[in-house]
Amino acid sequence: MSNAEVESPAAGGVQSVDRALRILEILARSGESGVTDIAGALEVHKSTAFRLVATLEQHGLVEQVEGRGKYRLGVGLLRLAGATSARLDVVQEARPLCKQLAADTGETVNIATLSGGSALYLDQVAGPSALQPHNWVGQHIPLHATSNGKVLMAWLDDAELKRLLGGLPSYTGLTITSRSALRKELEVVRDQGYALAVDELEVGLAAIAAPVRNAHGDVICSLSVSGPTFRLTDERMGTVVPMLLEAADELSHRLGWGHR
Structure with missing residues (x-):
């Protein structure tokens, strides 16, 4: 047996x-x-x-070539590549819209998608008013305490929503921690077409998010504008919401929803 074949149990998994x-x-x-x-x-x-x-064959990543005793790459890789490609397509299509929205509002614009039981940030563009914004790209955030999370939950069916709703930890005194209250909030989100979160994840942080749909009309991600509460006041929100909805609608159209 060669030295390469001798491995500790701990190292074996990594080597495999x-x-x-x-x-x-x-x-x-x-x-x-x-x-x-x-x-x-x-x-x-x-x-x-x-x-x-x-x-690898069990997971569809390789497949046997019939009658030849050889193997080739499997269709499972296409599924994985397709998931990555879909996210990259969203980011690519969204980037110019995010830049414009950030310039128009002066605030930070984010794209987020559902990932397990949280929201995953795919991209972020900082507006001119955001001097040192926190970089959320690649980070997971709670669904119930954020505008992005509320949007991503609002159009799920009951079974999926129940699966996602575990504990609802409190981050501030305004975090929604009751399932019944959260469900009512999601009804509001569906009715008005956007979600708000003010002082719910962090005191002093306000955010608005709107749904982005694919060609089938499914909500695949959310587009949000966030900033400090002293700038994103109720009056300012009234100005930002129409701009956000227009950008989210345009992104949805670019992804094939409701072709013009």
Whole structure:
């Protein structure tokens, strides 16, 4: 047995992941490859290569070429790539609109999407009034305490909403912590077409969010404007909301919803 085959249990998991990724790279280069060739490229026993390939096959990441005893990349990779591509498409289409909205409002504009039980920020553009904005890109935030989260929940069906609603922790004295109160809030969001969150996640922070839809009319992300409460007053909100709704509507149209 070679030194490469001797591994501690702790290191084994990481090494297996590394080898599995290398298999995908091998198949990407070669198009098709047998287990013997894969084992040779990895410098591992054939049985080890077979187990790795079999695991990848279970997840649809590789598939067997019928009658040839070889493997190629599977359609499962397309599903993963499609999910990433969809997010990148949203960010790409949204960027000029976000820049314009940030310039028009002077505040920070964010794009967020549902990710598990939280909202994931995909992109952010700071307006001229936001001197040192917190960079939210790549961060997860609670759904119930944010305008983005409320929008992302408002159009879910009851089953999905129940699955997402675990505990509702309090972040400030104004955070919604009651499920019944949250459901009423989501009804308001659906009725008016946008969500507000003032002092709910952080004292002094105000935000407005609107839904962005895909070609099927599904809410796939939210577009928001956020800033300090001393600037985003009730009067200022009345000016910002129409601009936000127009930008969210335009982004939805660019993603194929309600073709003009």
